[in-house]
Amino acid sequence: MIRFENVTKRFPDGTEALKDVSLVMPAHQLTVIIGPSGCGKTTLMKMINKLEKPSNGKIYIDEQPITDLDEVQLRRSIGYVIQRIGLFPHMTIADNASLVPKLLGWPKEKKDARIRELLELTGLSPDTYMERYPLELSGGQQQRVGVVRALAGDPNIVLMDEPFSALDPISREQLQDELRNLQQTIHKTIVFVTHDMDEALKIADTIIVMKEGQVEQVGTPQQLIDEPANEFVRNFIGIERIRQKRAFGDKKLKEFIHLFDTEWQGEAQTIPADSTINEAFHQLEKNPSHRLAVTAGDRVIGYASGRDLLKAALLKEEEVAQ
Structure with missing residues (x-):
């Protein structure tokens, strides 16, 4: 320190x-x-x-x-x-x-x-x-x-x-x-x-x-x-940047799976893919050093860090569509 x-x-x-x-x-x-x-x-x-x-x-x-x-x-x-x-x-x-x-x-x-x-x-x-x-x-x-x-x-x-x-x-x-x-x-x-x-x-x-x-x-x-x-x-x-973050905070995690890691080996909390970015931020705030395991049913489809969520929130609409 x-x-x-x-x-x-x-x-x-x-x-x-x-x-x-x-x-x-x-x-x-x-x-x-x-x-x-x-x-x-x-x-x-x-x-x-x-x-x-x-x-x-x-x-x-x-x-x-x-x-x-x-x-x-x-x-x-x-x-x-x-x-x-x-x-x-x-x-x-x-x-x-x-x-x-x-x-x-x-x-x-x-x-x-x-x-x-x-x-x-x-x-x-x-x-x-x-x-x-x-x-x-x-x-x-x-x-x-x-x-x-x-x-x-x-x-x-x-x-x-x-x-x-x-x-x-x-x-x-x-x-x-x-x-x-x-x-x-x-x-x-x-x-x-x-x-x-x-x-x-x-x-x-x-x-x-x-x-x-x-x-x-x-x-x-x-x-x-x-x-x-x-x-x-x-x-x-x-x-x-702030407007983009707030505008996309209600987007579903499943729209950003391509941004998330698929092979994380550390600690992770589960969250459904239908959750919003804002909901994911709030959940991750409790343990910011962890990642979120994004799930579809019983299957993990990606692991999202706080930085991944921020990147998703800042994407422009045309980039999300891709």
């Missing part, structure tokens, strides 16, 4: 990038920080690994003040993915990805096994890519390597600063999906900065909405859509 307690960041020219911010980023969840340019979201994230230091207030990781932690050791224990990736062009993918394990003194066998495992998890064949160089890869493939490098030292926390914003829309959407799938396997505490509300709604467990150095609202994607804290949040999310 990462906790900010009355944190203010004041630059030498007097600009206050953060103003008395107090919040909690839950452990093992993907927290997205979002807001307009200049709102303080990147400054907030950079404070976690001491790239920026607060003028006032305290920051805790698992209830330990980070002021007590050595900067170098702290940064080696936190993965970091940036927009421009920053791979070294003269080094192979394996060498780029294993920088932190080398600094941590891992033996070669352990390093190689870790990189191979992570390349597989991110959809890159180790036999094909380990000995290639960054310029031989597409932008999306390079960004996957950036994620592998951030995870290579097995950090508990991973910071991601607009990592997909420079990619084309198709690559970006693929990597968003892969990040969600990856998180279900690795269960890291991920802090993800973006300016794209569609991206935030798609990937986040928790969203922090910021404006002018202050936190306007913290909540799940569904909470922000159902109960925006104020007019700024309502407008930033987009009135149209």
